[in-house]
Amino acid sequence: xxxxxxxxxxxxxxxxxxxxxxxxxxxxxxxxxxxxxxxxxxxxxxxxxxxxxxxxxxxxxxxxxxxxxxxxxxxxxxxxxxxxxxxxxxxxxxxxxxxxxxxxxxxxxxxxxxxxxxxxxxxxxxxxxxxxxxxxxxxxxxxxxxxxxxxxxxxxxxxxxxxxxxxxxxxxxxxxxxxxxxxxxxxxxxxxxxxxxxxxxxxxxxxxxxxxxxxxxxxxxxxxxxxxxxxxxxxxxxxxxxxxxxxxxxxxxxxxxxxxxxxxxxxxxxxxxxxxxxxxxxxxxxxxxxxxxxxxxxxxxxxxxxxxxxxxxxxxxxxxxxxxxxxxxxxxxxxxxxxxxxxxxxxxxxxxxxxxxxxxxxxxxxxxxxxxxxxxxxxxxxxxxx
Amino acid sequence: xxxxxxxxxxxxxxxxxxxxxxxxxxxxxxxxxxxxxxxxxxxxxxxxxxxxxxxxxxxxxxxxxxxxxxxxxxxxxxxxxxxxxxxxxxxxxxxxxxxxxxxxxxxxxxxxxxxxxxxxxxxxxxxxxxxxxxxxxxxxxxxxxxxxxxxxxxxxxxxxxxxxxxxxxxxxxxxxxxxxxxxxxxxxxxxxxxxxxxxxxxxxxxxxxxxxxxxxxxxxxxxxxxxxxxxxxxxxxxxxxxxxxxxxxxxxxxxxxxxxxxxxxxxxxxxxxxxxxxxxxxxxxxxxxxxxxxxxxxxxxxxxxxxxxxxxxxxxxxxxxxxxxxxxxxxxxxxxxxxxxxxxxxxxxxxxxxxxxxxxxxxxxxxxxxxxxxxxxxxxxxxxxx
Numbered sequence: 001x002x003x004x005x006x007x008x009x010x011x012x013x014x015x016x017x018x019x020x021x022x023x024x025x026x027x028x029x030x031x032x033x034x035x036x037x038x039x040x041x042x043x044x045x046x047x048x049x050x051x052x053x054x055x056x057x058x059x060x061x062x063x064x065x066x067x068x069x070x071x072x073x074x075x076x077x078x079x080x081x082x083x084x085x086x087x088x089x090x091x092x093x094x095x096x097x098x099x100x101x102x103x104x105x106x107x108x109x110x111x112x113x114x115x116x117x118x119x120x121x122x123x124x125x126x127x128x129x130x131x132x133x134x135x136x137x138x139x140x141x142x143x144x145x146x147x148x149x150x151x152x153x154x155x156x157x158x159x160x161x162x163x164x165x166x167x168x169x170x171x172x173x174x175x176x177x178x179x180x181x182x183x184x185x186x187x188x189x190x191x192x193x194x195x196x197x198x199x200x201x202x203x204x205x206x207x208x209x210x211x212x213x214x215x216x217x218x219x220x221x222x223x224x225x226x227x228x229x230x231x232x233x234x235x236x237x238x239x240x241x242x243x244x245x246x247x248x249x250x251x252x253x254x255x256x257x258x259x260x261x262x263x264x265x266x267x268x269x270x271x272x273x274x275x276x277x278x279x280x281x282x283x284x285x286x287x288x289x290x291x292x293x294x295x296x297x298x299x300x301x302x303x304x305x306x307x308x309x310x311x312x313x314x315x316x317x318x319x320x321x322x323x324x325x326x327x328x329x330x331x332x333x334x335x336x337x338x339x340x341x342x343x344x345x346x347x348x349x350x351x352x353x354x355x356x357x358x359x360x361x362x363x364x365x366x367x368x369x370x371x372x373x374x375x376x377x378x379x380x381x382x383x384x385x386x
Numbered sequence: 387x388x389x390x391x392x393x394x395x396x397x398x399x400x401x402x403x404x405x406x407x408x409x410x411x412x413x414x415x416x417x418x419x420x421x422x423x424x425x426x427x428x429x430x431x432x433x434x435x436x437x438x439x440x441x442x443x444x445x446x447x448x449x450x451x452x453x454x455x456x457x458x459x460x461x462x463x464x465x466x467x468x469x470x471x472x473x474x475x476x477x478x479x480x481x482x483x484x485x486x487x488x489x490x491x492x493x494x495x496x497x498x499x500x501x502x503x504x505x506x507x508x509x510x511x512x513x514x515x516x517x518x519x520x521x522x523x524x525x526x527x528x529x530x531x532x533x534x535x536x537x538x539x540x541x542x543x544x545x546x547x548x549x550x551x552x553x554x555x556x557x558x559x560x561x562x563x564x565x566x567x568x569x570x571x572x573x574x575x576x577x578x579x580x581x582x583x584x585x586x587x588x589x590x591x592x593x594x595x596x597x598x599x600x601x602x603x604x605x606x607x608x609x610x611x612x613x614x615x616x617x618x619x620x621x622x623x624x625x626x627x628x629x630x631x632x633x634x635x636x637x638x639x640x641x642x643x644x645x646x647x648x649x650x651x652x653x654x655x656x657x658x659x660x661x662x663x664x665x666x667x668x669x670x671x672x673x674x675x676x677x678x679x680x681x682x683x684x685x686x687x688x689x690x691x692x693x694x695x696x697x698x699x700x701x702x703x704x705x706x707x708x709x710x711x712x713x714x715x716x717x718x719x720x721x722x723x724x725x726x727x728x729x730x731x732x733x734x735x736x737x738x739x740x741x742x743x744x745x746x747x748x749x750x751x752x753x754x755x756x757x758x759x760x761x762x763x764x765x766x767x768x769x770x771x772x
Contacts, residue, residue, distance in 0.1 A: 184663075
């Protein structure tokens with residue numbers, strides 16, 4: 001036999017490189033605008049959606065030098081506290097958060113984003129007060145994204161209500177938060193920045209802006225006195241937020257490599273079909289390799305039309321052959337493959353020998369973005385930290 | 387205030403109707419070909435990928451009357467045994483399964499599918515024997531799907547090796563397994579059936595065919611003596627496997643309803659944009675509702691272009707407005723909405739008032755199939771059984 005009689009596993013997994021996440025954090029921190037007293041720009045490292053699919057605990061280990069961590073659920077906030085995180089936490093939406101739950105002293109210094117007037121009402125009517133000095137609220141500017149938040153018509157009134165809560169000692173601080181809608185377009189980024197600056201001009205309190213697409217170029221100077229935070233998610237995981245550029249081209253290191261194994265090799269003849277609905281037809285006599293990963297692991301079914309993967313020790317790039325199935329997909333290995341059953345397949349990230357397959361390339365091949373590829377991986381795909 | 391001050395939750399969930407799964411099983415069982423002694427057609431209920439995203443334990447509760455349950459991982463097989471399932475189990479691939487692990491008496495009557503020659507070698511070289519009378523092996527016919535299995539060139543030789551294992555008492559039975567590549571096409575279905583029947587003609591042992599697309603019409607008669615099993619997955623969950631037909635049109639009941647809540651409502655003016663990259667522009671003054679579910683829960687980001695959901699007590703159908711974001715998406719509620727923050731949104735399945743939004747329609751709107759929509763839901767989406 002030329003191949004292993006006991007495969008280590010046939011199932012796929014995602015390898016998480018914690019050092020890459022730390023590298024990416026430092027890449028950002030080194031570029032922060034110079035400090036001035038009381039004006040140091042601070043960085044929220046966003047770890048929502050299980051750290052963009054990379055595993056909350058793995059990201060936590062890698063992001064110890066962030067100024068704060070940002071999540072979308074109270075459960076994640078409490079999980080980070082129980083794992084030992086003592087610096088600030090940002091809860092990116094107050095939607096569905098019972099105001100009384102915010103009095104839990106385990107939450108520590110919690111920053112809460114207010115998206116909507118009912119969330120203000122809840123804070124105002126809470127019967128239990130958060131520990132003094134711990135809860136800080138940020139009012140969300142709707143801006144061009146326009147799906148959540150307050151705009152020119154109601155922002156000032158909303159902010160006055162937060163200031164009243166501060167005066168009553170119910171919150172420790174009231175700040176201003178903006179999220180860019182099209183930061184990958186430099187002109188749009190400038191317009192959005194100016195609009196937000198005008199909105200908060202003359203109001204007290206710190207301000208906070210994001211997202212990753214706004215942080216690929218020179219990091220922005222504060223728009224306003226009172227304290228400045230930047231939020232960053234995707235870049236921490238090594239993927240670019242700019243179309244046409246990969247994370248590696250920006251100086252980032254990809255933190256996730258998606259792996260599977262060849263579970264079968266079969267020769268087929270020219271003209272023979274492969275996959276559901278005869279979706280691939282061999283143009284010549286060739287070998288089909290089948291990989292033990294499918295759409296039930298979170299791989300996009302649509303990848304089959306233009307997708308490619310790296311296989312075997314040579315880390316060859318080969319095209320998919322036929323539709324992705326629930327548990328497997330096939331590749332066309334050509335007429336004389338050297339690969340064998342059990343060989344490694346890299347779907348994106350770094351192959352062990354050093355070749356890369358950028359997640360951005362895979363995202364483009366299936367008409368989406370890296371953030372969706374990362375976060376759609378399912379519970380059937382284990383994460384392994386290195 | 388006109389709305390709840392304490393939302394039950396802002397996060398999305400999938401409601402699983404176990405009675406619907408039982409109904410769908412019975413719909414199949416009632417249509418099985420008439421029994422004759424030793425020839426009763428039996429049914430494998432396929433519960434791989436966490437029961438197509440419906441939850442293995444929920445499916446187990448609903449499928450007590452199946453003849454056997456089919457999974458893809460040894461872990462799932464052991465989980466079903468620990469939950470009390472005593473009837474046969476089908477492990478749909480031997481890839482990556484250490485042959486010695488098959489000697490675990492907790493596995494009970496296990497049927498193992500052999501995809502590839504290395505899997506035969508592993509069975510032959512196993513040092514620990516499975517308990518006599520428990521392990522049954524099925525040889526997979528590659529057929530037109532052609533990604534796994536044996537074909538006309540090597541099927542007979544592979545089957546002889548399984549027969550030798552049976553003669554040695556290492557396995558209790560050797561059978562024949564086929565999976566259709568294009569069963570939704572009646573002509574292709576007949577061709578595939580005929581090809582498989584010719585392949586196994588004159589060979590002993592039971593035969594097993596699937597998939598759901600082959601079971602939407604009259605259920606097939608046995609092709610061969612020796613015992614007949616049918617495999618069914620998708621139909622059990624109430625979705626159709628035929629293009630252009632919904633599960634409900636076939637007489638099935640959808641088992642999953644995907645739910646979320648409105649977390650914000652905002653008025654916007656004609657011409658104003660919504661979502662990343664200005665992806666939606668309001669044609670008139672309107673209200674935007676934002677829903678607390680995004681692509682990190684497994685909702686396809688691509689749904690935004692043609693997607694629609696049901697909202698509020700009236701269960702109105704409204705279109706998406708702008709790209710799906712990681713944690714939320716927006717809908718256009720029109721100029722005078724009656725919905726309010728906290729209202730229910732149904733993404734697919736049954737709305738509480740009785741309106742439906744077939745998962746097949748949603749799948750079509752984003753260029754995929756129901757099975758991908760079900761199985762791509764992530765660990766961030768809780769399942770609630772009813």
